Amino acid sequence: MNTGIPLSYFLVLAAIMFFVGVYGFLTRRNLITILMSVELILNSVNINFLAFNRFLFPHKLEGLFFSLFVIAVAASEAAVAIAIIINIYRRFTTINVEDVDVMKY
Amino acid sequence: MGVNQIMFILFSAVIVVFSILTVTSRKILRAAIYLLFVLVATAGLYFMLNYQFLAAVQLTLYAGGIVVLIIFSILLTSHINQKFEPVGWKKSLFSALAAIAGAILTITTILDFQFSATTEAAREVNMHLIGTSLLSVGNDGYALPFEVISILLIAAMVAAIVVAKKGAPKKPESQTLNQ
Numbered sequence: 001m002n003t004g005i006p007l008s009y010f011l012v013l014a015a016i017m018f019f020v021g022v023y024g025f026l027t028r029r030n031l032i033t034i035l036m037s038v039e040l041i042l043n044s045v046n047i048n049f050l051a052f053n054r055f056l057f058p059h060k061l062e063g064l065f066f067s068l069f070v071i072a073v074a075a076s077e078a079a080v081a082i083a084i085i086i087n088i089y090r091r092f093t094t095i096n097v098e099d100v101d102v103m104k105y
Numbered sequence: 106m107g108v109n110q111i112m113f114i115l116f117s118a119v120i121v122v123f124s125i126l127t128v129t130s131r132k133i134l135r136a137a138i139y140l141l142f143v144l145v146a147t148a149g150l151y152f153m154l155n156y157q158f159l160a161a162v163q164l165t166l167y168a169g170g171i172v173v174l175i176i177f178s179i180l181l182t183s184h185i186n187q188k189f190e191p192v193g194w195k196k197s198l199f200s201a202l203a204a205i206a207g208a209i210l211t212i213t214t215i216l217d218f219q220f221s222a223t224t225e226a227a228r229e230v231n232m233h234l235i236g237t238s239l240l241s242v243g244n245d246g247y248a249l250p251f252e253v254i255s256i257l258l259i260a261a262m263v264a265a266i267v268v269a270k271k272g273a274p275k276k277p278e279s280q281t282l283n284q
Contacts, residue, residue, distance in 0.1 A: 005113050010150070011215045013117045017124050017143075019208040024128025026200035027192045032179055033133060036140050039171065040124050043147050046163075054154045056220060058227035061238055064156060065247050071159075071166055072254045076261030078171045082178045083269035089182045090271075 010051035017044035031085045031095040035078065042074045112153060119146040131189045137175050144168045158235055 017040060024037030046067040053063025089095050123142040130136040144167045151160035228234070242248045 004107055004109050005153075007220055008215050009113065009117075010154075012212050013120060015208055015211040015215065016121055019204040019211070020121075020124045020128055022207065023200050023204035026203065027197055028128065030133060030183075030189065032175060032182065033128075033136055036136060036175065037128055039140065039167075040127065040143065043144065043167070047147060047150060050151060050154050050156055050159065054156070056222045059223065059225040061228075061230065061234070061245065064159060064230065064235070065238070065250070067159060068162065069250055069254050071162060072258060075166055075171060076258055078174055079265045080261050080268065082174055083265040085178055086181060086269050095182050 007051055007055040010047060010055075014044040014047040014051070017041075017047070029096050029098055031088070031097060031100075032082075034097070035081050035085075039074065039078070042070060046070055109153065112149070116146045116149045116153070119143070120150075131191065133179050133183055133187065133189070134176070134185060137172060137179060140175070141168055141172045144172065156230060158230070158232060 021037045021040035021044065024040065025034060028034050028037060049063040049067045049070070051063075053060065057063070085095055088100055092100055094100065120143055123139045123146070127136050127139040127143060130139060144163065148160045148163040148168065151157075151163055238245055239247050239251050
């Protein structure tokens with residue numbers, strides 16, 4: 001391998017990033033910061049896919065395309081989530097998850 | 106220690122430090138900027154793995170698109186100097202315990218596992234190969250997921266517009282509820 005870095009280093013880094021995202025997801029109360037934690041989680045998974053693709057199966061392209069599609073899904077998820085957040089803000093004037101507990105009004 | 110190792114240590118330090126700051130910072134705009142640093146360092150990792158196309162996508166789409174979207178919505182929904190109240194120690198403690206336990210479990214599993222790489226020759230990933238694979242229906246083709254993702258993008262675009270559009274003005278009720 002030309003980078004000279006073992007595969008497990010990439011995987012450990014992605015695992016740390018993933019669980020930092022999980023911690024943020026559990027502790028944050030603002031909807032936008034929760035969305036940011038989700039972006040962290042998705043990113044760490046992308047690192048995993050690409051590291052596996054490069055180190056274990058360099059003759060294939062599965063990891064590359066899978067992370068490409070993950071990025072596309074993340075982008076559309078962020079767009080829809082932010083549209084919903086702005087709508088919630090209009091209706092409740094807050095985006096704190098603990099104050100938004102009514103679905104119908 | 107070669108240049109690669111130094112770059113990897115640099116990128117991973119940036120990723121770890123700034124992702125922790127992203128989830129703990131009490132100012133929301135700063136958290137978004139820390140997230141930007143994390144995403145740019147991730148693009149650097151992709152460059153190190155020799156996936157230039159994906160690194161460029163990461164930079165334009167994540168660092169350029171999503172972070173700008175997040176910053177816009179922050180400016181629309183919260184005051185710029187607003188500070189979150191600190192997280193209660195109980196919640197913080199138990200979340201940290203859950204995250205650390207998961208991380209320890211995952212990392213010990215990763216370090217124990219013996220990965221066996223294939224012996225086949227590596228293929229050079231260039232734009233030409235990516236483009237032909239995306240539109241091919243053959244053995245190494247990804248035409249179906251490509252079409253599915255394009256429909257998903259259209260649906261998400263329409264949904265975002267419809268959801269965020271201002272509905273018909275019905276002043277009386279919304280005035281009393283929005284106060």
